[in-house]
Amino acid sequence: MQMFFSPPKLSTLTLAATLAFAVTIALAESSLSAPAIEAGLTREGLAGIDTYLEAEIAAKKIPGAVVLIQRNGETAYLKSFGLRDPGTKQPMTATSIFRIYSMSKPITTVAAMMLVEDGKLRLDDPLSKYIPSFAGVKVGVEQKAANGAVTLDLVPARQPITIRDLMRHTSGITYSFIGEGLVKKAYADAHLFAGDLDNAGFAEKIAKLPLDYQPGTTWDYGHSTDILGRVIEVVSGQSLYQFEKQRLLDPLGMKDTAFYVADPAQKSLVAEPFPNDRIIADHFVMNDPRVEQKWEAGGHGMVSTVADYARFARMLLNGGTLDGQRYLSEQTVLSMGSDHIGPGSGVAPGPYYLPGSGCGFGLGFSVRTEPGHTAGEGSVGEMNWSGAGGTTFWIDPKQDMIVVFMAQTVADRDSLRVHLKDLVYRALDDIGPGVGLKADARH
Numbered sequence: 001m002q003m004f005f006s007p008p009k010l011s012t013l014t015l016a017a018t019l020a021f022a023v024t025i026a027l028a029e030s031s032l033s034a035p036a037i038e039a040g041l042t043r044e045g046l047a048g049i050d051t052y053l054e055a056e057i058a059a060k061k062i063p064g065a066v067v068l069i070q071r072n073g074e075t076a077y078l079k080s081f082g083l084r085d086p087g088t089k090q091p092m093t094a095t096s097i098f099r100i101y102s103m104s105k106p107i108t109t110v111a112a113m114m115l116v117e118d119g120k121l122r123l124d125d126p127l128s129k130y131i132p133s134f135a136g137v138k139v140g141v142e143q144k145a146a147n148g149a150v151t152l153d154l155v156p157a158r159q160p161i162t163i164r165d166l167m168r169h170t171s172g173i174t175y176s177f178i179g180e181g182l183v184k185k186a187y188a189d190a191h192l193f194a195g196d197l198d199n200a201g202f203a204e205k206i207a208k209l210p211l212d213y214q215p216g217t218t219w220d221y222g223h224s225t226d227i228l229g230r231v232i233e234v235v236s237g238q239s240l241y242q243f244e245k246q247r248l249l250d251p252l253g254m255k256d257t258a259f260y261v262a263d264p265a266q267k268s269l270v271a272e273p274f275p276n277d278r279i280i281a282d283h284f285v286m287n288d289p290r291v292e293q294k295w296e297a298g299g300h301g302m303v304s305t306v307a308d309y310a311r312f313a314r315m316l317l318n319g320g321t322l323d324g325q326r327y328l329s330e331q332t333v334l335s336m337g338s339d340h341i342g343p344g345s346g347v348a349p350g351p352y353y354l355p356g357s358g359c360g361f362g363l364g365f366s367v368r369t370e371p372g373h374t375a376g377e378g379s380v381g382e383m384n385w386s387g388a389g390g391t392t393f394w395i396d397p398k399q400d401m402i403v404v405f406m407a408q409t410v411a412d413r414d415s416l417r418v419h420l421k422d423l424v425y426r427a428l429d430d431i432g433p434g435v436g437l438k439a440d441a442r443h
Contacts, residue, residue, distance in 0.1 A: 037429075039076035041069065045427025046077050052423060056412065057082040062390070063274060064092030065407040065416075066306045069424060070314065072400050078306070085272045094306055096271045097256055098406045099289055101280075101300045101387035105225040107257070107312065108298035109167050109364025111244050112228055113332055116163075120235050126160035127171070127227070130234045133207035134161060139172060140183040140210030152182040154210055161215045166228040167363040168340045170347050172211030174222035177281030179352045183212040192223075193284070198294040199230040199240060213350070219341050219361060220350040229298025240296045251325060252315060254308040259301045260292040270303070273390070273408040280388045280410055300388070306404050309393060313402040316383070317395050336363040337383045337397075376421030392417045399428070 036046060049067060056062050064082030068075065080092040115121040128135035138154035145151070157172075165171040176187035186209055192202070206227060212220055229240045236243040241259055249257050261267055267290045278286040289303045311322060316337075320328035328336075339360030341347035355366035356375060365383040378384075384394035390409040395402050405420055407413075 035074045036076040039069075039071040039074035040429045041071060041076045041427045042429045045423070045429070048427065049077070049420070049423045050079070050081075052419060053081045056416070060274070061412040062407050062409045062416070063272065064096075065405065066092060066094055066096060067406075067420070068094075068306045068310050068402075068404045070310060070402050084269070086274055087272065088268075090268065092271070093269075095256075095269060096406070097261055097266065097269045097289070097303050097305055098271050098391055098408060099286060099387070099389045100302050100304045100309070100391045100406075101389045103304070103309065103385055103387040103391050103393060104297070104302035105299055106364040106385055107244065107248070107302060108225050108229050108232070108240070109336070110312075110316075110328065111240075111248055112163070112167065112232055113328055113336065113363065114247055115232065115235050117329060117332060121163060121231070123162065123164040123167070125163050127162065127166065127231070128160060130231045131203050131207065131227070133204055137161065137172075137207060138210050139214055140181075140186070140212060142182055150182065152186070152210070157211065158214050159216055161211075163228070163231065164340070164363070165215050166224040166231070168347075168361050169219050169221055169224050170213075170216050170341065171222070171224045171227075172213040172215050172218070172220065173206060173224050173227060174212040174220050177284055178221055181212065183210050186210060188282070196294050199226070199233055199296060199298070202295060202297075203227055203230040216346060218348050218350045219353060219355075221352065221354055223299055225299035225364075226297050229296065232298070240298055248327065251327070252308075252311050252322060254304070254311055257302060257304040257308045257312075259289075259296045259303070261289050261303060262292060271406070271408045273410070277409055277411050286389060286408070286410075306406050309404045309406075310402060313393055313395050313404060317397060317400070317402055337365065337367055337381065337395075338362055339367050339369050342369065376418040377425035378421060386413070386417060388413075390416065392420070394421070 036043060053065055057064065063086040064084055066080045067077060069077040078094060080094050082092050084090045084092045084096045112121060116123060137157055139157055141153045141155055143151050143153050161171045174184060174187060176184045190205060190209055192205055206223055232243055233240055261270055270289060273286060280286060295301065315322040315327055316333055319330035320326055320333045340362055342360045355361055358368060358370040360367045360369045362383065365385055368378055368380055368382040371380055379396045379398040381398055382394050382396045386392035390407040390413040391405060393404045403424055407416065
């Protein structure tokens with residue numbers, strides 16, 4: 001078992017920054033003033049966000065939302081809208097807790113990269129080094145007979161799944177509810193979510209299933225980061241949450257980010273969708289994070305707040321530091337934000353390529369690689385990802401900006417993300433020296 005130092009206490013700088021942010025939240029409903037102007041965003045442009053979200057709420061598309069924009073070191077915009085819970089009619093507040101689903105993936109990947117920097121994990125290590133049952137994994141290949149019948153042949157993997165593959169979704173490990181095919185059917189038939197498994201048990205279930213693609217060849221969204229969470233446990237000798245809490249969450253002051261809402265006093269802070277907007281996919285309905293289970297799903301299991309996630313995003317924008325404490329080296333953050341599946345990588349986008357046109361994928365994030373092309377405005381070099389429950393965030397190094405959006409909706413999530421991005425970039429009053437946003441990163 002690996003041994004670690006006792007959990008670090010919040011530094012004076014971290015504590016002061018956390019308290020300062022609490023004051024910002026307390027003032028979140030006040031009118032836009034100096035910080036917005038100092039951050040280079042216009043009152044008129046930000047008022048467009050108000051108008052848009054208020055219209056979405058009035059049309060009963062979402063119960064409520066929280067938006068945070070930080071630019072040039074200033075919190076330019078932090079505002080909550082509508083209801084936290086349409087059942088109880090509690091108003092949305094900036095302290096509301098959200099299911100962030102796949103926005104868990106960047107947190108898990110950062111935690112794994114901390115182990116890489118510790119020298120305890122290597123990106124090119126085979127997954128089977130840490131979970132031996134993946135040593136003999138097979139790849140499912142569909143064969144169509146003359147009579148039209150389709151069968152699944154199992155062939156050996158030409159190369160092992162690596163830790164890098166888990167981080168960039170090139171492992172061949174898939175999801176059952178995105179797309180079709182016999183491998184995905186095998187995932188569905190395995191009832192992966194049945195029972196109260198822990199990470200070890202879930203990994204063993206996945207290891208028994210065929211891969212959808214040869215490792216290292218195709219970007220395919222799936223349970224890769226869930227398996228990465230188990231690797232973190234094996235390497236650290238701790239549960240995933242224990243490791244993340246000790247090394248990342250507590251030091252960053254992310255006090256409300258966890259896998260479940262354990263504090264009875266906070267259970268009423270959980271944001272809820274409309275009752276008819278809870279189905280994410282077949283057999284996958286929004287969970288109740290107030291009910292604790294064993295499984296700490298590194299790919300989709302966390303809850304967080306806008307303030308917590310903003311600290312995480314700001315640390316990455318700063319090149320791995322926040323409030324005088326370093327979490328990752330600047331080079332590691334640059335590598336995570338680089339395209340790891342571009343030309344020369346040997347990786348092809350799968351048929352359900354979620355980053356979309358004009359984007360590649362780094363280690364834990366989508367990475368914008370081209371101007372235009374993508375849905376929503378932005379800068380080349382932007383890192384981003386979203387959650388199936390309606391949350392999204394992005395980090396724009398060129399604009400020295402982070403944006404965190406929290407809502408709980410499935411039906412309206414895609415249009416919200418695109419419209420919000422357009423509104424944020426239209427609100428920019430200055431584009432910064434040498435950025436050339438209008439020329440190379442807007443459409």
